[in-house]
Amino acid sequence: MNLEKVVFGFFIVLAATLNFGFFIGDIDEPGHHDVYMLFATIVVNLIATVLKFGDRTQIGAIHLATSLVADLQLGAAALIWGIAIHVLGTGFTPETTVTVVSMSAGALLANIVSVILLIAETLMLRR
Amino acid sequence: MPKSSLFLVLRRMRAPLIALIAIYAISITGLVVIPGIDAHGRPARLDFLHAFYFISYTATTIGFGELPHPFTPAQRLWVTFCIYLTVIGWSFAFVKVLALFQDRWFLHALAAQRFTRSARRLPEPFYLLCGYGETGAILCRALDRLGYRMVVLDRDEFRIAELELADLRADVPALTADARQPEHLLASGMDTPHCIGVLAMTGDERTNLAIAASVRLLRPHLKLICRAETPEVVAEMRLFGVEDIIDPFETFAGYLRLAMRSPGSYQLLQWLTGLPGTSLTKETEPPRGLWVVHGEGHFASVVAAALQRGGADVRLVGAAPVGSGDAPIATAPTASGVVAGTGDDTRNLAIAMAARRAGPRPFTVVRQNRHSRRMLFEALPRRPGGRRARDPGARMPGPRVDPAAGTLPDDRRGT
Numbered sequence: 382m383n384l385e386k387v388v389f390g391f392f393i394v395l396a397a398t399l400n401f402g403f404f405i406g407d408i409d410e411p412g413h414h415d416v417y418m419l420f421a422t423i424v425v426n427l428i429a430t431v432l433k434f435g436d437r438t439q440i441g442a443i444h445l446a447t448s449l450v451a452d453l454q455l456g457a458a459a460l461i462w463g464i465a466i467h468v469l470g471t472g473f474t475p476e477t478t479v480t481v482v483s484m485s486a487g488a489l490l491a492n493i494v495s496v497i498l499l500i501a502e503t504l505m506l507r508r
Numbered sequence: 509m510p511k512s513s514l515f516l517v518l519r520r521m522r523a524p525l526i527a528l529i530a531i532y533a534i535s536i537t538g539l540v541v542i543p544g545i546d547a548h549g550r551p552a553r554l555d556f557l558h559a560f561y562f563i564s565y566t567a568t569t570i571g572f573g574e575l576p577h578p579f580t581p582a583q584r585l586w587v588t589f590c591i592y593l594t595v596i597g598w599s600f601a602f603v604k605v606l607a608l609f610q611d612r613w614f615l616h617a618l619a620a621q622r623f624t625r626s627a628r629r630l631p632e633p634f635y636l637l638c639g640y641g642e643t644g645a646i647l648c649r650a651l652d653r654l655g656y657r658m659v660v661l662d663r664d665e666f667r668i669a670e671l672e673l674a675d676l677r678a679d680v681p682a683l684t685a686d687a688r689q690p691e692h693l694l695a696s697g698m699d700t701p702h703c704i705g706v707l708a709m710t711g712d713e714r715t716n717l718a719i720a721a722s723v724r725l726l727r728p729h730l731k732l733i734c735r736a737e738t739p740e741v742v743a744e745m746r747l748f749g750v751e752d753i754i755d756p757f758e759t760f761a762g763y764l765r766l767a768m769r770s771p772g773s774y775q776l777l778q779w780l781t782g783l784p785g786t787s788l789t790k791e792t793e794p795p796r797g798l799w800v801v802h803g804e805g806h807f808a809s810v811v812a813a814a815l816q817r818g819g820a821d822v823r824l825v826g827a828a829p830v831g832s833g834d835a836p837i838a839t840a841p842t843a844s845g846v847v848a849g850t851g852d853d854t855r856n857l858a859i860a861m862a863a864r865r866a867g868p869r870p871f872t873v874v875r876q877n878r879h880s881r882r883m884l885f886e887a888l889p890r891r892p893g894g895r896r897a898r899d900p901g902a903r904m905p906g907p908r909v910d911p912a913a914g915t916l917p918d919d920r921r922g923t
Contacts, residue, residue, distance in 0.1 A: 417540075420556060424533040431526050435519025463557045 567594035639710030803849030
């Protein structure tokens with residue numbers, strides 16, 4: 382067992398699960414989507430991205446790409462949220478919720494791809 | 509920044525970046541969680557936007573103050589902690605970046621990539637020169653004058669640094685690398701169509717052989733000129749199909765013989781193969797008669813054989829010190845020529861000086877092993893009309909001829 386691999390797998394799976402946790406619930410129901418959850422998702426995703434730095438293999442490149450996509454989508458979600466509340470002052474309305482949650486759904490997809498890559502990599506090692 | 513260096517930077521920056529992300533996350537979470545009060549004393553928590561804003565300007569020591577409302581003591585306690593935490597985080601990242609740019613491996617990777625890019629993208633035909641020794645330096649200057657581009661590999665970084673200072677017309681991409689490794693040859697653009705030839709001129713003939721092998725296997729029809737000194741290596745090079753093999757000792761001996769037998773041909777050869785910008789001068793014909801050859805090994809035996817074939821009576825004196833029993837031969841009034849051909853420059857100079865003192869001055873050939881002693885060899889007194897011959901041509905531990913009545917061979921063939 383390799384501690385580095387444990388940490389790597391941990392952050393990738395945690396990023397996906399937190400993302401799922403934020404995403405799950407009615408898409409237009411503000412009460413189902415917690416801002417702390419989004420914050421945690423962003424932080425864990427950023428850490429997962431940094432962990433993927435410096436791998437020159439093809440699979441490493443795809444790993445990094447999926448994480449960058451997830452970061453982009455989550456960053457956009459947070460930005461939309463912040464603008465809606467503080468800049469426009471509209472508050473966390475169902476419309477805003479739909480946009481934010483859609484963004485996080487995209488990030489979730491990227492994170493799922495990342496997890497699938499992780500599993501595929503592990504299976505390839507087994508042989 | 510080149511690609512793999514960028515990956516290296518990213519890899520090394522993983523730890524400080526994760527530390528920074530963690531520190532920001534902890535600080536922001538704390539600020540959002542700890543309750544505060546607004547200007548009217550009502551409870552008001554910081555939201556994520558303001559917490560991130562506050563931490564961003566605090567961590568970078570910009571310090572706009574307590575926004576949007578003055579903090580409570582609990583918040584101030586947490587912020588104090590955050591300030592120290594973030595300063596540590598940024599210092600860690602900064603130190604890591606500095607260390608990275610001091611890292612020899614990293615700097616070499618950067619230099620190698622810059623070199624590869626400029627070598628492989630040379631828009632003109634170029635020669636790949638392996639070994640920027642004394643031979644390499646002279647060749648490099650000559651080819652530069654002739655308008656050829658060059659790419660240079662040498663194992664010694666000081667030689668490469670010297671090349672950077674050399675007064676050349678064209679920009680010469682150079683790298684500190686072992687030319688025995690085929691990938692270094694490929695990185696130098698050996699496989700590009702613009703590469704018109706490889707010159708293996710390192711001081712180590714085994715290295716030259718390795719270069720010959722790589723070139724012949726990877727680009728069989730490329731022009732290849734190799735330097736070799738021993739017959740075994742020459743034979744091995746022939747196995748690889750190298751036609752142009754330069755043996756500096758053989759070449760020198762050949763010129764000496766030619767100068768003895770047919771001075772006119774020798775002069776013509778000098779004229780045809782000379783460095784650009786040299787003028788033809790009157791050469792003094794090496795005399796026949798008794799020649800005393802000092803030295804041992806390949807050089808002495810090759811020169812002695814050439815002199816014999818040229819019609820001289822040769823006495824080979826081994827490595828005996830000048831002052832001992834054999835010395836009288838060196839200074840014998842009957843000797844018409846003296847070869848100071850030992851592997852020791854100081855001794856060669858001593859033999860040359862001893863030869864000068866003997867009656868009628870004999871024709872003297874002095875071998876200079878190290879370029880760094882050049883000025884001593886130049887300072888040897890000369891007979892009026894004698895000249896210091898041209899630079900020691902395409903060889904590094906090359907024979908320098910004759911302060912007394914000089915001829916100097918040159919074996920810059922094929923370039």
